[in-house]
Amino acid sequence: MRLNFVMVLLVGFLLMSLHFPAHHVSFGDVNPDRSNAVGGTKFGEEVFAPADTQFIEMGVIVGQMKFDKPQIKVKAGQPVAIVFKNNDVMLHNILILHPGTLEQVGMAADKMVADPKAQEKGFIPELEAVMHASPLVNPGATYTLAFTAPEKKGDYPYVCTFPGHWRLMKGIMKVE
Numbered sequence: 001m002r003l004n005f006v007m008v009l010l011v012g013f014l015l016m017s018l019h020f021p022a023h024h025v026s027f028g029d030v031n032p033d034r035s036n037a038v039g040g041t042k043f044g045e046e047v048f049a050p051a052d053t054q055f056i057e058m059g060v061i062v063g064q065m066k067f068d069k070p071q072i073k074v075k076a077g078q079p080v081a082i083v084f085k086n087n088d089v090m091l092h093n094i095l096i097l098h099p100g101t102l103e104q105v106g107m108a109a110d111k112m113v114a115d116p117k118a119q120e121k122g123f124i125p126e127l128e129a130v131m132h133a134s135p136l137v138n139p140g141a142t143y144t145l146a147f148t149a150p151e152k153k154g155d156y157p158y159v160c161t162f163p164g165h166w167r168l169m170k171g172i173m174k175v176e
């Protein structure tokens with residue numbers, strides 16, 4: 001399992017590095033408070049997943065602008081790795097949000113179309129509501145978003161913030 005995880009990250013990095021200039025992979029300015037992330041918010045980082053990591057595969061329903069899972073469940077305080085495979089034909093990302101902030105983040109993402117640096121920022125709004133975020137993932141590429149599930153139980157939205165996607169491309173991460 002550990003080897004697979006590292007392989008996924010490395011393969012993801014190789015695929016993405018073919019398409020994105022280096023500055024697209026910097027996330028330091030989006031939300032500095034990601035100290036509880038296991039890793040995976042940057043490409044190429046070698047992340048050793050703890051043995052109790054909950055791996056969750058996530059894909060896209062092709063042409064429908066939807067994640068292939070409307071809901072996922074994780075255990076509070078446990079390491080999580082969402083293996084996001086963009087099997088669609090357009091760019092997508094995946095963000096984990098604080099409960100009740102989907103609209104706020106979605107609207108902010110849509111407004112980013114007017115921001116000349118939006119692509120560079122991966123269409124990730126600079127809001128406290130954003131807990132974890134992947135970069136934009138190219139069609140055919142996979143990105144593993146690794147983090148520690150919140151201690152606080154509840155319904156945490158996940159969403160793609162490519163402009164116009166958030167109303168359909170969303171789901172709920174149930175922290176139990």
Ligand SMILES: [Cu+2]
Pocket residue numbers: 065091092093160161162165169
């Ligand atoms: Cu999307």
